[in-house]
Amino acid sequence: MARAEQIKALFRAYAGNEDAQFISVALQVAADEARRGHDKLAAELRELIDKARAPAAPRARARTLPLVQPRGELAELLIAQYPQHPLKHMVLSKEVEQKLQRVLLEQRQHERLSGHGLSARRKLLLVGPPGTGKTMTAAVLATELKLPLFTARFDSLITKFMGESASKLRLVFDALKTTRGVYFFDEFDSLGMQRGAQHDVAEMRRTLNMFLQLIEQDTSDSIIVAATNHGASLDFALFRRFDDVIRYTAPDEVQIDALLRNRLALMAPNDLNWSKLIPYATGLSHSEITRACEDAIKDAILGDQENITEKSVRIHLQERTASQLNI
Incomplete structure (x- = not known):
C-alpha cells in the first residue's frame, strides 16, 4: 500500500x-x-x-x-481569484504566524467585537524582500475567510493624466464597499513612495494623497492588504493608516528545514541528511528554496529515479544563490 x-x-x-x-x-x-x-x-x-x-x-x-468577477472599468483595475491556500501550508516565523492568526480570529469574531464598539483588523501592510510570502499571505487570508481575492493592477491604475489615477482609485474603494473580499495592492511602493522623493511627480502625489484619504475613510467589511519590498521608501504617513504592519524576512534554519521537508519528503530517501542542506539554502527566500526543490524533483523524474539526491538539491540551491549574487 x-x-x-x-x-x-x-x-x-x-x-x-x-x-x-x-x-x-x-x-x-x-x-x-x-x-x-x-x-x-x-x-x-x-x-x-x-x-x-x-x-x-x-x-x-x-x-x-467564478462566483464574482469585476465588470466594466473595474475589470481593467482588479483581477479576481478564488485561491485555495490554507495557512497551515505556509512556513512562517512565529511572529508573522501569530499576527495572521490574530487577524483571522478578529475577522471571524468581528460581530462580537462590533457589539463592544471595536473593529476587527482589516488594513494590513506587508513589508519584506521578494519571495518571502507576502503575495501568498493575501491568498491565505482569502482562503481562510472564504472570500474572493481582488488584486489591483497598478499598470492600469496609475496613469499620467491629471486626476485619472485618483478617479480609478476611488472606483476600487467603491468596490470594497459593495463586494466584500481581500483587496491586494502588490508592489505598493509604486504608489506609496515618500512624498518629495527625487522621482516624485505631481500625479503620483495626488494619487497617494487620495489613497491616504480613502483608506482612512474606508469603513467597509473588506480586508485591505498592501505589500512592498521597500518599506524604507514608503511615505511615513502610510504606516498609521494600517491596523497592522507585518514584516517578513528570509527563512531561518528552522524554517529552511521545514521548507525542504515539506517539498521533498515524498521523494526523499530515508537516509537523506536534511541538516547538511540547510547551509546551502541560507540567505535564500522561501520561493527560491521551493523552486530549487522543484528542480531537484524534476531531475529525479526525468532521470527515472524513485528518489531525489542530496547532491541534486545542493546543486540547485547553489545555483539559486549564485544567480542572486550576480543580479
Missing part, C-alpha cells in the same frame, strides 16, 4: 486545490504498486487517474466556476 508520506501528500494536494500535484502523487502511488507486483491495483489506479485528467471531469469544472 502507499507510504504514509504519499497519503499525506495526496490529502495536502486535494485540500490545497493543487490538481497537478495531486495527479503527480497519484501516479507515484500507482508506480509503487506496480513495482510491488500489484499489477491489477496499479492498472485500476491509472484508469482512475486518466478519468480525473479528462477535461470534462465534474470536479475540474466546478473548481473553475
